[in-house]
Amino acid sequence: MDTTRLAIDLAAILAGGAPLVIAALGETISERAGVVNLSLDGKMLLAGMTGFAVGLHTGDVLLGFAAAALVGALVAAVLCLVSLRLRQSQTAVGFVLALLCTDLSSFLGNPYNRVSGVAVSHLPVPWLADIPWLGTVLFDHTPVIYLSMLLIPAAWWFLFRTRQGLVLRALGERPAAAFARGSAVVPLQAWYVVIGGALVGIAGAAYTLDLKQGWSYRHTAGIGWIALAIVIFGGWNPWRVALGCYLFGALQTLATRWQGAPPGILAEIPTQIYQLAPFALMILVLALVNGATNPAVARIAAGLPEPLRRPALWALGRLSVEAPAALGQSFVRP
Amino acid sequence: MDVAIEQLTRTFGGVRANDGITLQFAAGQIHGVLGENGAGKSTLMKVLAGFIRRDSGEIRLAGAPVELGTPAAAARAGIGMVHQEPLDVPAFTALENFLCGSDPVVFGDWRAARARLIEWNARLGFSVDPAERTGRMTVGQRQQLELMRLLTAGARLLILDEPTTGISAAQVDALFAALRQLAASGRTVLFVSHKLDEVAALCDTVSVLRAGRLQPPGQLAMPQPQAALLRAMFGEALAQPDAVATAQPAAAGAAVWHLDDATVRDGVLALERMTLTIPAGMAVGLAGLEGSGQQLMLRLLAGAVRPVSGRVMSGGRDLGGAGMAQARARGIEYLPADRLSAGLIGSFDLGEHLELLAPRRWWRDRVAARAAAGRAIATFDIRGTPATPLQALSGGNQQRAMLALMPDTLRGLLLDQPTRGLDVASARLVWQRIAERRRGGTAVVFASVDLDELLEHADALLVFVGGRVSRLIPRAQLDAPRLARLIGGIGFEEAR
Numbered sequence: 132m133d134t135t136r137l138a139i140d141l142a143a144i145l146a147g148g149a150p151l152v153i154a155a156l157g158e159t160i161s162e163r164a165g166v167v168n169l170s171l172d173g174k175m176l177l178a179g180m181t182g183f184a185v186g187l188h189t190g191d192v193l194l195g196f197a198a199a200a201l202v203g204a205l206v207a208a209v210l211c212l213v214s215l216r217l218r219q220s221q222t223a224v225g226f227v228l229a230l231l232c233t234d235l236s237s238f239l240g241n242p243y244n245r246v247s248g249v250a251v252s253h254l255p256v257p258w259l260a261d262i263p264w265l266g267t268v269l270f271d272h273t274p275v276i277y278l279s280m281l282l283i284p285a286a287w288w289f290l291f292r293t294r295q296g297l298v299l300r301a302l303g304e305r306p307a308a309a310f311a312r313g314s315a316v317v318p319l320q321a322w323y324v325v326i327g328g329a330l331v332g333i334a335g336a337a338y339t340l341d342l343k344q345g346w347s348y349r350h351t352a353g354i355g356w357i358a359l360a361i362v363i364f365g366g367w368n369p370w371r372v373a374l375g376c377y378l379f380g381a382l383q384t385l386a387t388r389w390q391g392a393p394p395g396i397l398a399e400i401p402t403q404i405y406q407l408a409p410f411a412l413m414i415l416v417l418a419l420v421n422g423a424t425n426p427a428v429a430r431i432a433a434g435l436p437e438p439l440r441r442p443a444l445w446a447l448g449r450l451s452v453e454a455p456a457a458l459g460q461s462f463v464r465p
Numbered sequence: 466m467d468v469a470i471e472q473l474t475r476t477f478g479g480v481r482a483n484d485g486i487t488l489q490f491a492a493g494q495i496h497g498v499l500g501e502n503g504a505g506k507s508t509l510m511k512v513l514a515g516f517i518r519r520d521s522g523e524i525r526l527a528g529a530p531v532e533l534g535t536p537a538a539a540a541r542a543g544i545g546m547v548h549q550e551p552l553d554v555p556a557f558t559a560l561e562n563f564l565c566g567s568d569p570v571v572f573g574d575w576r577a578a579r580a581r582l583i584e585w586n587a588r589l590g591f592s593v594d595p596a597e598r599t600g601r602m603t604v605g606q607r608q609q610l611e612l613m614r615l616l617t618a619g620a621r622l623l624i625l626d627e628p629t630t631g632i633s634a635a636q637v638d639a640l641f642a643a644l645r646q647l648a649a650s651g652r653t654v655l656f657v658s659h660k661l662d663e664v665a666a667l668c669d670t671v672s673v674l675r676a677g678r679l680q681p682p683g684q685l686a687m688p689q690p691q692a693a694l695l696r697a698m699f700g701e702a703l704a705q706p707d708a709v710a711t712a713q714p715a716a717a718g719a720a721v722w723h724l725d726d727a728t729v730r731d732g733v734l735a736l737e738r739m740t741l742t743i744p745a746g747m748a749v750g751l752a753g754l755e756g757s758g759q760q761l762m763l764r765l766l767a768g769a770v771r772p773v774s775g776r777v778m779s780g781g782r783d784l785g786g787a788g789m790a791q792a793r794a795r796g797i798e799y800l801p802a803d804r805l806s807a808g809l810i811g812s813f814d815l816g817e818h819l820e821l822l823a824p825r826r827w828w829r830d831r832v833a834a835r836a837a838a839g840r841a842i843a844t845f846d847i848r849g850t851p852a853t854p855l856q857a858l859s860g861g862n863q864q865r866a867m868l869a870l871m872p873d874t875l876r877g878l879l880l881d882q883p884t885r886g887l888d889v890a891s892a893r894l895v896w897q898r899i900a901e902r903r904r905g906g907t908a909v910v911f912a913s914v915d916l917d918e919l920l921e922h923a924d925a926l927l928v929f930v931g932g933r934v935s936r937l938i939p940r941a942q943l944d945a946p947r948l949a950r951l952i953g954g955i956g957f958e959e960a961r
Contacts, residue, residue, distance in 0.1 A: 293572045295572075297561055297564060297565040297573070298566075301554050305552070305554045308552045308565075310516075311536050311548065311552040315537070453556065455556075456556060
């Protein structure tokens with residue numbers, strides 16, 4: 132494979148993974164604060180549709196994104212109201228919201244089905260885009276894609292290097308401890324869930340206004356559910372979450388590539404397999420990663436002979452992830 | 466900072482946890498707050514720390530009335546509390562917990578925080594490593610960390626709720642020295658405990674709570690005679706020496722357990738080549754620092770682990786690794802230390818537990834189960850109804866409920882820390898029920914970290930030191946100092 136081809140592929144993976152990265156990071160923030168927001172896929176659809184419609188009517192892409200962020204935030208606010216305030220199950224409410232928003236997007240989006248509208252314009256970064264190879268991979272994209280790439284270190288830095296990030300994580304780990312330290316637990320959680328929701332909304336608009344321009348029935352093809360799984364696979368860590376998103380993007384790119392391969396074994400495989408393979412592989416990866424946290428696996432590794440034992444234990448230690456300890460539990464003031 | 470509490474009342478579902486308490490704490494002193502479990506100490510302290518709200522009454526700090534509705538408000542007023550179970554985030558490092566607070570700082574200066582943590586460590590003689598994961602630290606270190614965090618946040622009234630539970634003797638010494646130093650610097654320290662000797666060693670004054678009220682009304686200057694404090698805590702009857710001596714000569718019954726050259730291993734622990742017989746009616750105490758092999762022994766006797774070599778016999782059959790179901794079929798029951806996570810189903814009531822234990826049938830017989838639960842409640846003096854979920858019961862009542870669930874055909878009873886977390890009166894009731902079982906011929910093996918409990922209730926003891934075990938030592942050959950030395954490993958070799 133020549134290097135130009137590789138650069139184009141990498142650029143395609145970075146671009147294709149952008150909405151997934153934004154959505155998964157939004158969910159990461161929400162779950163780090165202790166709230167599971169299962170409405171992700173529905174929210175993405177409804178926000179994407181709204182963003183497209185607003186963009187179409189106003190002719191302003193930015194307004195479209197703003198509207199999408201607003202819709203995402205509003206749906207998240209509904210979840211906060213019902214689960215944090217009225218103390219209903221986060222899982223049940225999130226799931227119902229996902230179904231509701233999906234159907235709402237189909238119903239309200241009907242007039243926009245396969246209509247051509249506005250889109251984000253391509254914006255190579257001056258100077259940097261001219262760097263050979265690297266410029267093609269990193270700096271020859273639309274602003275949405277730059278946003279997704281910048282969001283990764285920003286989210287990581289906020290969560291793990293600032294004091295407010297510490298408080299955010301304390302909310303998800305042990306809300307009673309955050310409360311004892313003087314934080315207003317429920318309002319703070321609500322804020323972070325709403326911020327996460329706005330990001331998911333932007334991710335929806337990233338599809339309809341950029342990567343998969345326009346609107347059609349179930350436009351995201353279930354990508355939101357994958358984002359939820361990737362948050363777990365990524366151990367609620369922005370870098371690993373992003374890695375998971377790009378891995379999924381790469382699997383999809385490969386699938387498309389092999390689908391159009393010259394006659395041979397690869398071309399004989401039915402196309403449906405290629406479309407489904409990334410989902411199945413993601414499940415496999417998840418199973419492997421979560422297997423690493425299984426005490427039985429750790430015991431086997433501890434019993435390996437010496438030259439293998441240490442690296443095996445190290446790898447397990449790196450792979451194993453722990454969910455925020457109070458994830459999904461609503462806090463009640465004592 | 467002087468603290469004044471005026472007519473403070475807080476009720477929980479009809480129970481007056483604090484009932485019109487009026488009390489003052491002077492600045493620059495250490496004040497003991499004594500009382501048995503459920504006397505209302507923690508409630509009073511949590512109200513002061515803003516953790517729970519009061520129903521009525523007034524709190525004044527340095528003469529000015531304050532509203533302490535949230536921990537944030539209490540922290541602004543200069544109040545900090547170290548909870549009994551340290552309220553920190555186990556997944557964080559010590560430094561992260563130290564820095565995690567409420568003030569509106571967005572970014573935080575990590576390097577400065579680290580320096581300050583190390584500085585406090587040196588000043589108070591503590592041993593907290595900033596990079597250590599909090600969940601891996603000892604309870605004592607986690608308390609030290611909380612204390613240093615509160616001091617950094619500017620706390621001038623420090624509340625410590627049962628701080629000496631589960632920490633080592635060296636950590637107790639370090640804590641007491643630090644508290645004296647903090648009081649000397651003008652801070653007010655409230656020390657909540659139910660241990661008389663600690664209050665006597667540390668405190669300038671003491672206030673005794675009983676059933677939500679101050680008993681006697683007002684603060685007592687230390688020192689006080691121990692008998693007077695006991696009377697204040699428990700009333701006349703219980704201040705007397707134990708009327709029901711439960712230890713009794715062992716009836717030389719048939720062997721319930723017989724270990725035949727048994728060796729059992731679990732990780733670094735290895736109890737090697739044990740040969741001993743436990744006859745019916747005998748009580749054997751397992752002594753030692755926590756985690757020295759007592760639990761492994763209990764699990765061996767419960768048929769939950771298989772010996773590497775040798776045999777565990779019960780009733781003429783090999784029990785080794787047969788599984789708890791097999792052991793139960795032979796009349797052996799195991800009561801774990803953690804009652805709610807391993808022994809009982811918190812949301813089920815006593816009747817439902819009895820139904821679970823009933824012979825397997827397709828249908829439920831709720832009427833009979835309720836009736837049986839009612840009988841058990843009367844017999845075992847459980848404070849609850851047949852329909853009370855067990856998680857709503859206090860620790861002592863849960864322990865008695867577990868005893869009530871034991872079948873009548875019980876031959877061997879294994880208990881891990883039978884009275885952990887129970888106050889004196891509850892513990893006594895539990896031991897009375899166990900004594901009744903022994904009179905019926907049940908052999909009892911129990912692990913405890915309380916020397917008095919071991920010496921009072923065991924006929925013979927096994928001492929565990931770092932995964933090694935002594936021979937069966939008759940109670941008559943032991944007194945508290947000798948037992949303490951053995952647990953510390955002094956003279957242990959001769960006892961093997």
